[in-house]
Amino acid sequence: MRQKRLGAELRKLRERAGVSFEAAADVLECGKAKISRIETGVNGIRPVELRVLLKAYGIEDQALSDALLSMAREGRTRGWWNRYGDVLSDGFADLAELESKASSLQLWETILVPGLLQTPEYMRVLFRRGRLDAPDTEIESHVAGRVHRQLALDRDDAPEVWVVLYEPVLQAKLGGQAVMRDQLTHLANMAQRERVTVQILPYGTESHRGMNGPFGIVAATTPGMEVVRMETMATALFVEEEAQVSSYKLVFDQLRAAALGPAPSLELIRSAAERL
Template sequence: MPPRKNPTIRQKRLGAELRKLREGAGLSIDTAAQVLECGKAKISRIETGLNGIRAAELKALLQAYGVTDDRLGQALADMAREGRRRNWWNRYGDVLSGGFADLIEMESKADALHSWETILVPGLLQTPEYMRVLFRRGRLGVPDDELEEHVRGRMLRQRVLGDGERAPELQVVLYEAVLHGRFGGPEVMRDQLAHLICMAQRERVTVQVLPYTTDSHRGVNGPFGIVGLPDPESDVVRTETAVSTLYVEDDDQVAAYKLMFDQLRAAALGPGPSLNLIRSLAQRL
């Protein structure tokens, strides 16, 4: 299998688990390579997620590592199979960063998505014109000839919210500053706020606003998102820096972010008053 330029989180997890099993069995990379009759470099690439692994190869390694837990074996086989499957975002590999592709993959599997935003409307709720402004002026600095590809990629990402009962539950808390932004001018912002109102009335979407009048809150360190997966122990937190997207997977840290989000929701206006505030601000534009 050809090496991946940007291994997904699923592939990284699979590789990390295989490395842990190998080391737990007291085996070296040399021994694992002998099991598969391959070079050491291939084992290293598998364990870092750069190479996929075939079903027969996985079975051979698990047997060599002394794995007898059928549930663990099946879970790893599922991860390996998912890593070989091509999804719609694979077509956008030239314009989607590895971190963003990871996010899309996780969102497609999620039961719940939580987002705390301090400056921007979250990507799942953005209008195309709002996206264009951000892509031109944001940290990505997208060239004009790639702009529409980025917009199409994000619009396809938003389809996750339109999948009926299979759609994840989206809970968003916005600091009031998000609503006062002037990205693209009054018309773009008016349409964006109207879209927020429309989306917030969907059954599985909740939008709350944390007003300026709140004297203190737990979100002062910046925006973050939580991807709630079917297995709660696999939940992931997304944060962003000026140049990259970072993921937090440590259980204790993820739990801390979940508590922080619950506290932000409790401090924010309820869904009804939040919508009233958004409507009021939209009418002033």
């Protein structure tokens, strides 16, 4: 995923600079196919080559150059998610990678509490029902992987997390009353963190913009690098095209504008927990 993000950024920089494939290949003294493989994330790029390209593209922003060089150096390093390679699909490994470097996360959920805010027992219910006949060891590996993902929120430079939940998320009885009560109590506690905001979109809201389903917007520390992610039972899917990402950002802005504010949302979460 790091190679894909780096390649996509290099393509944008090349196009903005008006440099052709052929000219970029001449700069690196290579074939056009190599430039294509770098920009599509198939191949990585050595830092020394990256510096040459950035100079050719007229990049003078030192912060941007440093961020891209860091991505090039880290492109082949192994992250903690590699330990769960037997159960994590490439999509979920990519999601863990994105979250580990994120500067902000914007999440819209219609049915479930977002993975980063789930309790282990709530996770176990979801994994058991989503993976029929899976052995307990596999379930526990999935839980451990998701718990490890949540450590992104404990970093010194933890991302800003903004969550909008559809009210039915609070009314579900996943795993029974005790599991759901503990989950809502945990959600309320997380909502009081300095860098976490949770809003509830009331059930009676008419014609809201989130009817096409849940999604998340992950903004990386590299300027202008944002990805939309959608999770399925088996993997995570990503939208990286700039115009489409902008459309999702507009939808999210409209959802949080229509939702209850953080304070009344917190009271609603607590009330739902108390009823259980």
